[in-house]
Amino acid sequence: MxxxxxxxxxxxxxxxxxxxxxxxxxxxxxxxxxxxxxxxxxxxxxxxxxxxxxxxxxxxxxxxxxxxxxxxxxxxxxxxxxxxxxxxxxxxxxxxxxxxxxxxxxxxxxxxxxxxxxxxxxxxxxxxxxxxxxxxxxxxxxxxxxxxxxxxERVLVDPEVAWAWRRILVGGGRLRVETLADEVGWSRKRLWSRFRAQVGLPPKRAAQLVRFDRAVHRLVAGEVAARVAAEGGYADQSHLHRDVAAFAGTTPTAVAREPWLAVDDVAWPGEGGTGGQDAARTSTPVSPKVSLQVSAR
CATH class of the missing domain: 2.60.120.10 (Jelly Rolls)
Structure with a gap:
């Protein structure tokens, strides 16, 4: 074939x-x-x-x-x-x-x-x-x-939003929105509003998507669902099953055979389950508070 x-x-x-x-x-x-x-x-x-x-x-x-x-x-x-x-x-x-x-x-x-x-x-x-x-x-x-x-030609996103997004990537989608809001010095409501407007998803949804993405790429690599769930921030294997069904419309076993995922390691070597280069380049993000202080000098 x-x-x-x-x-x-x-x-x-x-x-x-x-x-x-x-x-x-x-x-x-x-x-x-x-x-x-x-x-x-x-x-x-x-x-x-x-x-x-x-x-x-x-x-x-x-x-x-x-x-x-x-x-x-x-x-x-x-x-x-x-x-x-x-x-x-x-x-x-x-x-x-x-x-x-x-x-x-x-x-x-x-x-x-x-x-x-x-x-x-x-x-x-x-x-x-x-x-x-x-x-x-x-x-x-x-x-x-x-x-x-x-x-x-254009202005990019708020440094606080960029920080929150990169923290979600580095943390594999396991950080709580309250934690992110505290780190950037914003209210939870303000972070939700600005993040959604500039990233396209609310921060909680974005974290769930990143966590799902990491999980399905581990499943494609042949790892067992129980281990993926335990190490990926899921409460248990049933939680992983529900997430995969919600995002992909199929089961963890079936999603590992999806053609869309099968080409990832070929098309995006080293990038398949990372969310893009900004994840790989920000393993230790700089606090937005520090960044703002430096740029103000």
Missing amino acids: KPVWDVVSPARPTGLPGVVLAGFRDGGAASVGQRVIPHPSVMLALDFGPGSPVVTDAAGHELRGSVVAGPGLGFGGSVWVRGAGVECVQVRLSPLLAGAVLGVPAVELDGVVALEDVWGRETARIRERLAETSSWAERFALAETLLERRCA
Whole structure:
């Protein structure tokens, strides 16, 4: 049986912390469709092939071509992707950069939307330029230049929100919202409001998503569910089972065989269950209180 996707990764990481790229080409079996498994990043698909990817949500609505989706796309196993003749550059984007890159607040990314609705006519120009390239290296370079330019044009998130997000990543989604609020010196209500507006999810939901993401990647790696639950911040194995069912619409045993997860180690080496480069680069985050004091001098 042919693989669902032919996957290419860049020879080097991007120069943008929080951004990872991969190239996808239909390997001959993608037309059957595959379930989207939620991930704690913003997903951007830049389509340029002869065929178009088709994204179908729970209501049966379809989107074709280049799309963008907020963190947690596919909750409940409700989103599927299929296509023939598909070629695209996929970007996993930290939610901390999403507002700058996309030009709209992350909270406005309700599910998956056509990229043209966000970037307008620039989407067609990007498709044309990608289609004119002759190698994946050129495509990755073009995408990176585009992202760097857009990041430079806009203000990023509050340092307190960035701190809270990175603490959630480093802690594997096991920190309480009250703890995060105390650390940044905000009320729980203020943290909830600012975090949701700038990341696209409330902090508790974001923590649950990160915890789920770590867990399913351990299941794919062959670890037993009992150990994953015990070490992943779940009360017990039943708690893990409920979380996997809620996020992925299937069981821990079945989710480990999902094609969507099977390509992660190929497409995103070292990044599959980390939530993006900002997790790997912030194992010891600097307190936002310290950062604000330093920048004020």
